[in-house]
Amino acid sequence: MPLGTLPAMSVWTELGDRVFVRRYAFYDQNIVAVRGDDGFLIVDTRVSHRQADEILSDLRELGSQPVRAVINTHGHNDHAFGNHRFRPASIWGHARCARMVRDTGTAQIAKVAAAIPGLADELAEVVLDPPDRTFDGDSTTVEFDAGGRAIELRYLGRGHTDNDIAVVIPDANVLLAGDLVENGAPPYFGDGFPIDWPVTVERMVELATGAVVPGHGDVGDRAFVVRSMVEIREIAELAVLVHGGTISLEDAILRTAYPADAAREPIERALAQLRGELD
Numbered sequence: 001m002p003l004g005t006l007p008a009m010s011v012w013t014e015l016g017d018r019v020f021v022r023r024y025a026f027y028d029q030n031i032v033a034v035r036g037d038d039g040f041l042i043v044d045t046r047v048s049h050r051q052a053d054e055i056l057s058d059l060r061e062l063g064s065q066p067v068r069a070v071i072n073t074h075g076h077n078d079h080a081f082g083n084h085r086f087r088p089a090s091i092w093g094h095a096r097c098a099r100m101v102r103d104t105g106t107a108q109i110a111k112v113a114a115a116i117p118g119l120a121d122e123l124a125e126v127v128l129d130p131p132d133r134t135f136d137g138d139s140t141t142v143e144f145d146a147g148g149r150a151i152e153l154r155y156l157g158r159g160h161t162d163n164d165i166a167v168v169i170p171d172a173n174v175l176l177a178g179d180l181v182e183n184g185a186p187p188y189f190g191d192g193f194p195i196d197w198p199v200t201v202e203r204m205v206e207l208a209t210g211a212v213v214p215g216h217g218d219v220g221d222r223a224f225v226v227r228s229m230v231e232i233r234e235i236a237e238l239a240v241l242v243h244g245g246t247i248s249l250e251d252a253i254l255r256t257a258y259p260a261d262a263a264r265e266p267i268e269r270a271l272a273q274l275r276g277e278l279d
């Protein structure tokens with residue numbers, strides 16, 4: 001989405017016991033900090049070292065403890081390319097998130113630098129530093145003392161990428177959804193699996209018992225997750241109709257919940273998946 005179209009919250013907002021969200025104007029992105037007994041856990045690290053340093057500086061408003069653990073919700077640049085500034089913290093993520101950072105990181109940097117030339121200098125400083133605490137199954141528990149609470153990482157299936165995870169903080173009743181859902185703009189489908197995506201978000205609905213923090217945009221709730229699921233399912237269903245020859249691509253684009261100029265990529269990506277081109 002265009003930068004700065006929504007006002008950023010310039011403060012940490014406590015959503016649940018010692019679970020704080022801060023909304024940055026760049027990409028309208030949400031960063032979450034959990035204050036534990038001997039330090040902080042940070043979820044997602046922004047696009048560059050300078051942006052990561054901004055998180056570290058803002059974190060001082062919450063206390064002087066070090067960052068002990070970091071979680072990457074997936075391997076996109078704005079969620080993982082500030083990682084290196086948080087070492088020696090352990091960095092958690094899905095195994096394919098680590099692979100995505102490793103294998104596509106340089107290409108992601110080139111793409112963002114081409115789209116936003118003013119960011120090229122700071123992107124050139126990025127040291128790619130993929131998660132070292134990875135898991136490949138359905139879930140894992142982060143080794144971090146979050147004030148006596150367990151923090152769970154759940155892999156729910158392919159969606160926005162093949163490595164999105166949801167972060168569940170049960171006692172605070174907070175769910176961090178990464179980019180599986182976005183508030184205020186259609187999510188990015190360019191690396192997505194639109195046929196699987198609605199099923200993945202459906203699995204997330206039951207986890208959404210309280211506040212739901214998307215990777216970008218307003219904090220929502222279960223109804224927001226359901227709404228997102230319906231919109232993404234519509235993309236998959238329209239693509240099936242195009243694939244079967246029932247309607248044209250142009251008709252499908254006009255029938256989604258998204259603005260027409262934002263609907264082409266999702267439908268085309270879904271068609272590519274239906275043609276078997278993504279496996």
Ligand SMILES: [Zn+2]
Nearest residue numbers: 076160179188
């Ligand atoms: Zn993303």
